Amino acid sequence: MPSAINAQDIQVFVVRKDGAYLYLPKENQLKPVSKADLRSAVAGRQAFAATAPVSLVLVSDHSKFGNLPAAAASRMGAVDCGYVSQNICLICTALGLNTVPRATMDTDALKKALGLGEQYDLIMNSQIGYPKE
Numbered sequence: 001m002p003s004a005i006n007a008q009d010i011q012v013f014v015v016r017k018d019g020a021y022l023y024l025p026k027e028n029q030l031k032p033v034s035k036a037d038l039r040s041a042v043a044g045r046q047a048f049a050a051t052a053p054v055s056l057v058l059v060s061d062h063s064k065f066g067n068l069p070a071a072a073a074s075r076m077g078a079v080d081c082g083y084v085s086q087n088i089c090l091i092c093t094a095l096g097l098n099t100v101p102r103a104t105m106d107t108d109a110l111k112k113a114l115g116l117g118e119q120y121d122l123i124m125n126s127q128i129g130y131p132k133e
């Protein structure tokens, strides 16, 4: 997966009814980070999104960009996030799953619940589920 200066700044959090997890790509494992149901915080003002069984929250860790000026880090993080978000759309389509990429979410509540500090930018989230029959 490409990322600006190969910063690999995008973290993927998996949010389900039973809690939230950080995806560890090298280990291909999920690390539990919260036992709370954060789906409403991910949904924000779009309640329908809270009904999805799985949401993925895409977060850029700006500290990975080193001394890059804040505006540039923000731009690179957004572009990097776009690649990940697009790949989620592609794999869901390939697997016959429904998904929607959204920027809407309660970022303050999520940051607090996921223990994310100032350097983390919550950019996009995706709801994933089976198509209605």
Ligand SMILES: Cc1cc2nc3c(=O)[nH]c(=O)nc-3n(C[C@H](O)[C@H](O)[C@H](O)COP(=O)(O)O)c2cc1C
Pocket: 046, 100, 101, 102, 103, 104
């Ligand atoms: C950067 C970005 C942000 C988006 N944010 C939201 C959002 O907050 N809520 C939402 O319902 N859809 C969101 N969308 C989805 C678009 O509204 C949707 O892709 C567009 O309406 C086209 O619909 P389609 O993908 O079903 O063809 C977002 C899409 C992108 C690319």
